[in-house]
Amino acid sequence: MSRAEQREQTRRALLRESRRLFAAEGYGAVGLSQIVNAVGVTKGALYHHFDDKMALFRAVLAQVQDEVGRRVATTADAEPDPWDQFVAGCHAFLTASADPDIQRIMLIDGPAVLGWNEWRAFDEAASARHLTDALTRLIEAGVIARQPIAPLTHLLSGAMNEAALWLATSTDPGALADTKAALTRILESLRT
Amino acid sequence: MSRAEQREQTRRALLRESRRLFAAEGYGAVGLSQIVNAVGVTKGALYHHFDDKMALFRAVLAQVQDEVGRRVATTADAEPDPWDQFVAGCHAFLTASADPDIQRIMLIDGPAVLGWNEWRAFDEAASARHLTDALTRLIEAGVIARQPIAPLTHLLSGAMNEAALWLATSTDPGALADTKAALTRILESLRT
DNA sequence: GCTTTCGCATACCAACGGTATGCGAAAAGG
DNA sequence: CCTTTTCGCATACCGTTGGTATGCGAAAGC
16 A cells, blocks of 8 residues: 555544544543544554644544535525525535534534634534525525625524534424424515 | 631632633633632632532533523513513523623533533523523414424524624624624514 | 531542654655 | 655653542531
8 A cells, every 4th residue: 555545544544533432422521542542543643644632623523514514505506596595505404413423523512622713614614604605695686685694694503503403302203394494484584 | 707608708719710711711721720729729629619620610600501591581571561571581692692701601611511411401491491481471472473482492592692602703893783683583573 | 625527738640632752664766 | 676765653751630539627516
């Protein structure tokens, strides 16, 4: 195996196991020794690839955010109508964020480890950007009333984040449908 | 000074300094030595009053949540009309959560340190309970459409939490007013 | 006034994140 | 080919942290 291949493989393995452990036990509860043991390397390898534990988490978070962003974007893009794109994207986000592993990394530990500012930058780059874009288009098209976009983006983003967290712990089988219905009612209220 | 008084005084001082430091630097970045140095005691005193670092954070969080809950409740109770109570309570929550210190403890570190489940229990006991109560009354009174309350509670709670976090970093002086306006529009949409 | 209680200090430990250095194989150069 | 350099990673080590076990001295009970 070439040196570049070996390097890439080790890096991937570190990211894979870190993600698994961070999701299962949380950032604070996972030691670096746990990670390197699971991968079968030593801390030397870890610090050769990442500056510190926070950088490792950053890489894992970027990966998770990217996945969620992709799912939201592809689902939304499948709809021809801008309004349907918007609603479909919101629903796709709820569905994608249903995974407890994704939640722990993206919604729980993310803000605490990186601080809210940096976490926001990640979220903006991955999924909230689509929300802003959609709202902008809908306002330009006159589908919803002209109004400041940023407050609305954060209200909706927060609503969906918290709803996703709640859904993960809810035992009610109809909870997802009820939440989507309530969210849809709120979204509908934005239409002119 | 009696022994009970001394005990109480030490405990209060520990809570006060912990809250200050947790708010300023975050749970993870604050060491127990920092806290006991700031108070002028030793770790022996700290561990005499609290089981561990997490229990100390729990006590601080309970205090913060209680304060916010009180502010929301008193503001809401000042309004005679149930609908006005509801809107006033939501606005009061936004205002109370504007403090970055409260945010760091209540919204950022809270879920990460305690896990979402335990954090939710705290939030439920302090402020989200008022939201649930208000929504229940409004539905019973026929002011808003009959619908499942839990999903709506979490959507609104999450919207306000995230909006509060955003407001703290926003430089736009009109951001608070814009957010309250957008929130009010969403709330209005719930009316029958 | 004698004993008990208890609030807190002292001294210590294991584990953790992080660093400095060494090694051996793959790549580069001639 | 053989030499030299590169570099991916291992080894060994350090300071700090959360947490514990024990000791002490003053207040509280009898």
